Amino acid sequence: MTDMPVGERKQLAPPTDDSGILGWMRKNLFSSWGNGLTTVVLLVAIVWILNWFLEWAVFTANFTASTGSECRGQGACWALIREKFRYIFFGSFPYEQHWRPLFAVIAMLSMLVLSADRRMWNWRLLVIWGVGSFVTFLLMFGQLHIPLSLFLVVALVVGGIGMAMRQGIARAGEMNSYRALAAIGLVGLVLRFIGILPAWKLSIAPLSYVETSLWGGLPVTIILATYGLAFAFPYGILLALGRRSNLPLVKGLCVGFIELIRGVPLISLLIMASVMLPLFLPSGTTIDKFLRAQVAVILFAGAYIAEVIRGGLQSLPKGQFEAADAMGLNYPQKTLLIILPQALRVVIPPLINTFIGFFKDTSLVLIIGIFDFLNTANQALVDPNWAGFPGEVYLFAAFVYFVFCYSMSRYSKYLELELNKGTRR
Amino acid sequence: MLNKIMAAGVVAVGLVGAAGTAQAGKDLDAVKARGQLICGVSTGVAGFASADSQGKWTGIDVDVCRAVSAALFGDSEKVKYVPTTAQQRFTALQSGEVDLLSRTTTYTLTRDTALGFDFTGVNYYDGQGFMVNKKLGVKSAKELNGATVCVQPGTTTELNLADYFRANKMTFKPVVIEKIEEVRAAFFAGRCDVFTTDASGLYATRAANAPNPDDYIILPEIISKEPLGPVVRHGDNQFADIVRWALYAMIEAEEYGITSKNVDEMLKSDNPSIKRILGVTPGMGKALGVDEKWVYNIVKSVGNYGESFDRNVGAGSPLKIARGQNELWTKGGLQYAPPIR
Numbered sequence: 001m002t003d004m005p006v007g008e009r010k011q012l013a014p015p016t017d018d019s020g021i022l023g024w025m026r027k028n029l030f031s032s033w034g035n036g037l038t039t040v041v042l043l044v045a046i047v048w049i050l051n052w053f054l055e056w057a058v059f060t061a062n063f064t065a066s067t068g069s070e071c072r073g074q075g076a077c078w079a080l081i082r083e084k085f086r087y088i089f090f091g092s093f094p095y096e097q098h099w100r101p102l103f104a105v106i107a108m109l110s111m112l113v114l115s116a117d118r119r120m121w122n123w124r125l126l127v128i129w130g131v132g133s134f135v136t137f138l139l140m141f142g143q144l145h146i147p148l149s150l151f152l153v154v155a156l157v158v159g160g161i162g163m164a165m166r167q168g169i170a171r172a173g174e175m176n177s178y179r180a181l182a183a184i185g186l187v188g189l190v191l192r193f194i195g196i197l198p199a200w201k202l203s204i205a206p207l208s209y210v211e212t213s214l215w216g217g218l219p220v221t222i223i224l225a226t227y228g229l230a231f232a233f234p235y236g237i238l239l240a241l242g243r244r245s246n247l248p249l250v251k252g253l254c255v256g257f258i259e260l261i262r263g264v265p266l267i268s269l270l271i272m273a274s275v276m277l278p279l280f281l282p283s284g285t286t287i288d289k290f291l292r293a294q295v296a297v298i299l300f301a302g303a304y305i306a307e308v309i310r311g312g313l314q315s316l317p318k319g320q321f322e323a324a325d326a327m328g329l330n331y332p333q334k335t336l337l338i339i340l341p342q343a344l345r346v347v348i349p350p351l352i353n354t355f356i357g358f359f360k361d362t363s364l365v366l367i368i369g370i371f372d373f374l375n376t377a378n379q380a381l382v383d384p385n386w387a388g389f390p391g392e393v394y395l396f397a398a399f400v401y402f403v404f405c406y407s408m409s410r411y412s413k414y415l416e417l418e419l420n421k422g423t424r425r
Numbered sequence: 426m427l428n429k430i431m432a433a434g435v436v437a438v439g440l441v442g443a444a445g446t447a448q449a450g451k452d453l454d455a456v457k458a459r460g461q462l463i464c465g466v467s468t469g470v471a472g473f474a475s476a477d478s479q480g481k482w483t484g485i486d487v488d489v490c491r492a493v494s495a496a497l498f499g500d501s502e503k504v505k506y507v508p509t510t511a512q513q514r515f516t517a518l519q520s521g522e523v524d525l526l527s528r529t530t531t532y533t534l535t536r537d538t539a540l541g542f543d544f545t546g547v548n549y550y551d552g553q554g555f556m557v558n559k560k561l562g563v564k565s566a567k568e569l570n571g572a573t574v575c576v577q578p579g580t581t582t583e584l585n586l587a588d589y590f591r592a593n594k595m596t597f598k599p600v601v602i603e604k605i606e607e608v609r610a611a612f613f614a615g616r617c618d619v620f621t622t623d624a625s626g627l628y629a630t631r632a633a634n635a636p637n638p639d640d641y642i643i644l645p646e647i648i649s650k651e652p653l654g655p656v657v658r659h660g661d662n663q664f665a666d667i668v669r670w671a672l673y674a675m676i677e678a679e680e681y682g683i684t685s686k687n688v689d690e691m692l693k694s695d696n697p698s699i700k701r702i703l704g705v706t707p708g709m710g711k712a713l714g715v716d717e718k719w720v721y722n723i724v725k726s727v728g729n730y731g732e733s734f735d736r737n738v739g740a741g742s743p744l745k746i747a748r749g750q751n752e753l754w755t756k757g758g759l760q761y762a763p764p765i766r
Contacts, residue, residue, distance in 0.1 A: 213507065275513060382470065383476075384629070
């Protein structure tokens with residue numbers, strides 16, 4: 001090279017069979033006789049299937065029929081979806097009030113999208129979830145009656161967390177305000193429990209009340225999945241920490257709970273919650289069926305999340321724990337500031353996997369007569385005027401589920417890259 | 426020690442539960458105090474109970490709930506519908522989650538007794554049959570030895586099927602699928618040779634779902650009696666009476682030619698039976714513990730039995746099921762209501 005004078009050498013274009021579309025195809029699709037044949041066969045198959053599908057789903061499809069019999073003998077009957085989409089999305093919610101579940105879904109989705117952003121992972125997250133949940137349930141119920149006890153519980157929890165986390169860091173003034181908050185919550189709860197404080201409720205009632213038995217469709221799926229996992233997540237963390245605890249009683253309880261829940265199917269848990277529980281309660285006291293299903297989902301998801309998180313905890317080297325101890329951090333500080341951020345990062349893929357699984361598992365609530373999105377779609381099939389088009393309905397339902405699950409999957413990918421910036425080369 | 430405490434706890438909880446159900450002779454009071462009837466329906470059976478595009482429940486089973494509501498409150502819309510699955514329906518009624526179950530439930534001895542329920546009548550006489558593809562060349566159910574059979578789980582259908590094949594010394598391979606829509610789809614896709622369910626369901630399926638209805642035949646054998654009717658739990662006879670007579674009133678109204686359209690004119694009728702039924706001559710409502718105009722309210726808002734049948738499953742619906750055994754006794758069917766007097 002070096003002995004060739006500059007300018008002597010002809011500038012050659014790269015060989016045509018190595019570059020451009022042709023080159024790419026040659027390299028990737030037709031690199032040998034076998035590969036070439038496979039490519040051709042698959043291409044023919046794809047075109048054939050696509051042709052058949054488009055013929056059915058678009059060219060001969062019926063978008064305008066007013067009853068099912070008009071659709072018969074043609075392609076896809078999308079008119080069915082047009083007629084039924086409001087029922088499929090919102091179930092038996094009063095028809096003229098469908099804007100309420102619509103905005104509730106929008107509120108929940110905005111809440112989820114906002115909390116997906118890492119910049120919000122601080123006090124803002126609490127505000128987002130507080131406002132989002134308030135708007136969602138206000139729209140769904142129409143009226144909220146927030147009992148005094150809830151405020152007291154919040155005060156106790158906030159005060160307690162503040163005391164634990166800021167120990168040895170905060171000044172006396174700040175510490176005292178946490179202590180005061182916790183004390184107000186605790187004393188208030190005790191007084192409320194023995195009946196000295198009245199059963200005061202903060203009532204906000206701008207809309208007509210809609211009970212949970214009328215809820216259906218997409219809001220039910222999203223509420224069950226979102227709040228199921230939102231509560232199961234901290235609960236699962238506690239279980240995972242408890243399982244690694246040195247205290248035999250705590251450890252035994254956590255192991256027992258996790259193994260018991262993982263040992264039975266979700267359906268049996270739902271049946272227990274919906275069928276056995278009311279038989280044991282004295283007549284007259286009923287716990288809302290939706291709430292029972294929600295609690296069953298939380299317990300179930302908690303056990304699974306606990307095991308995922310335990311995997312993350314075990315992957316941490318012992319030095320991290322010892323270093324935190326050496327820094328003089330107490331247990332909550334050590335766990336929340338040192339251990340969990342590292343452990344959770346490791347388990348993001350299995351965690352999102354659990355989330356996606358539960359988003360779809362919520363359909364099992366049909367067994368206790370709650371209509372989530374898949375079940376309202378099923379219900380659309382039963383109308384005698386529109387009988388006989390299961391393909392269209394299931395395809396539509398599958399599409400909606402795919403949109404949600406694929407978004408979660410992409411988010412997991414983004415989060416993995418984002419959180420592993422420090423360890424990537 | 427711990428075990429003993431826990432055992433005591435379980436017993437105590439059990440006692441509370443037992444006491445709760447034993448003193449619940451107050452189902453009617455509870456319904457009245459609530460101002461709403463809670464009615465268990467199926468999770469979707471065309472013509473019997475299904476939610477329409479607006480989320481409103483319709484069907485012949487739903488009409489029973491509406492009739493009871495009309496008798497109790499003078500308004501057929503004071504009903505909360507709770508969809509129940511085949512497995513969950515009886516516990517929903519036992520636990521008091523629903524007041525009344527009206528969901529294609531077959532009236533049998535064990536259900537009426539051991540489960541602690543009372544069937545209050547029959548709103549649809551059905552029977553189990555078989556549907557096959559004509560290509561099989563089968564003319565009788567006796568020729569079905571070795572066939573694969575599509576069937577729903579947890580129903581008397583499944584049990585009858587096994588009994589019938591065993592009694593005729595034949596074997597079969599069951600294909601068990603929970604959802605009726607999916608059973609149908611499996612059958613028409615050729616996953617099984619035979620589809621068995623109640624004859625009403627077979628006719629409806631053939632009319633609505635078959636790619637070409639002429640390709641399928643329903644075999645002549647009807648292998649079971651399936652009287653479907655509303656159910657209440659033991660413990661409140663007055664409530665059971667109201668449910669029973671709400672259905673009888675619909676049948677009686679058809680027999681006397683009282684329809685939702687002519688009920689106002691019928692109030693002026695001279696026929697003493699009609700006067701009694703519609704409460705022009707008082708007494709019936711008082712005896713039943715409801716408003717004297719209870720039958721008027723039922724017929725006005727729900728219609729008589731024939732109207733309900735036509736609208737939901739009969740000639741006026743896409744299902745087009747013939748009246749058959751569900752015709753009035755005066756026209757050769759089985760629907761017969763004791764006199765309202």
